[in-house]
Amino acid sequence: MKPLLTPPGIAPAPLAARGRAAWPPPGVRALQALLLAEAAAVVAVWLWSWRGVQAYAWPGVDSGLTERGLAYLLVLAPAVPVNALAAIWLGRGGRRARLYLAAAGALALVQGLLLLTPAAMPVREAMTDGAAAVGTAFLTATAPILFAGAALAATAKARAWLGREPARPRGRIAGVETAVWSLALLLAAGTGAEVHRWSLAAAEPGEPRGEYTEAGTWQRLEDAVAETTGALPAFSGFATRTLDVAACGYRTPAGLATYRYTLTYELRTADFPAYEAAVRARWAEGDYELTYDGATFEGVRRITAERADEIALGYTGGDAPALTLASGCVERVGEPECIRAQGEPTTDVIRGIACRE
The missing domain is CATH 3.40.1000 (Protein Transport Mog1p; Chain A)
Structure with a gap:
């Protein structure tokens, strides 16, 4: 209601103001950066592990390359979408942000335990030749980031931000969430297919062409x-x-x-x-x-x-x-x-x- 049109004796109604989301505190923004940095570190660890798996390739010999490459991918890949979504939801705060932040921390703990215990890995019969070294590399790359993130999440401003439910509708962010998971699954499937193709090519014995016999x-x-x-x-x-x-x-x-x-x-x-x-x-x-x-x-x-x-x-x-x-x-x-x-x-x-x- 406009003040000039308000009848005498009646207080004017306050002017409506468009709501604007407050920026998260600096500690929360730093926590978002750490989540993305941890996701990047996980990708780097997987690329390093796949390079290491290739060191054991022997032409024409099945060395379990597919199983080992996909096992590391299966264990490490979920960190990328979980951390990305945790960073997105941290910009809003509230219960959903707390849920993804806890999921990111729990996932990192489970990944470390699996990688440091090759016997607990998927297709553990193929996890040989220094598989525990991948766990050590993962721990070295992610532990400092995780400790820093835990310290930031425990600050008073971060806890207050996480405890306040956002007023904005969830529809747009939910769409982003769906897109992130879909893209992550697509990339994981594509990477897995490339791993499988490379492994088959490395282990393909090729039929003898009669050019070389056992003699000599x-x-x-x-x-x-x-x-x-x-x-x-x-x-x-x-x-x-x-x-x-x-x-x-x-x-x-x-x-x-x-x-x-x-x-x-x-x-x-x-x-x-x-x-x-x-x-x-x-x-x-x-x-x-x-x-x-x-x-x-x-x-x-x-x-x-x-x-x-x-x-x-x-x-x-x-x-x-x-x-x-x-x-x-x-x-x-x-x-x-x-x-x-x-x-x-x-x-x-x-x-x-x-x-x-």
């Missing part, structure tokens, strides 16, 4: 070892040699069984950083193609390469550095001959074949 396969592996050690400075020899011959599980069109040779040489004590640099340089030239150079979950150097004649090569550092070479699936055409070990190893183990001297 062991010798080709030994020759590749000799070429590699020839590039090592002050090569000190090997401690052990192990040859494993395992069936690939199918036959050629001619009915011949197929087998894969895996040759492992453990190195004696030496200047391993110099060895690693020499291995990388050797496997990046000539008939070799470098396929990976990085760290495993345990933080040791891992270098892999492939050669034109279907030989895969790998160097793994750590307490017992080793060269590991594997053939493609080759056709069995006769009894192979034994080949003497290189580098004077003290232990020599041959499994899967009875070779003749």
